[in-house]
Amino acid sequence: QVQLVESGGGLVEAGGSLRLSCAASGRAFSSYAMGWYRQAPGKEREFVAGIKQNGVQEFYANSAKGRFTISRDNAKNTVYLQMDSLKPEDAAVYYCGTPRPGSSWYEISGVRYWGQGTQVTVSS
Secondary structure (H helix, E strand, O other), rough: OOEEEEOOEEEEEEOOOOOEEEEEOOOOOOHHOOOEEOOOOOOEEEEEEEEOOOOOEEEEEOOOOOEEEEEOHHHHHHEEEOOOOOOOOOOOEEEEEEOOOOOOOOHHHHEEEOOOOEEEEEEE
């Protein structure tokens, strides 16, 4: 069992930055790949960024490439999402999650554990 708690969301102007954090409790955080996902009102939840257990391999949705950076600190049981050059269309509730081994990053049903989410609002 893994418990995930996101933080760092808020209101930011377009072009600004936010850094989201996801703190994990439970066993063997370093054995889990971790992902960030988001859900805007009226839309389905979607993959944003993912990072392998070793913290070296990173994966991004096209919408996040070049603007967002995912990282993790296994000693602190925490995964981060640095978001720069934010756009109004980035506004959503952001969730961290643990994809099951072998599932695609884009497979939302493949996420085993979810956090409660943190709201990101971007003003134009």
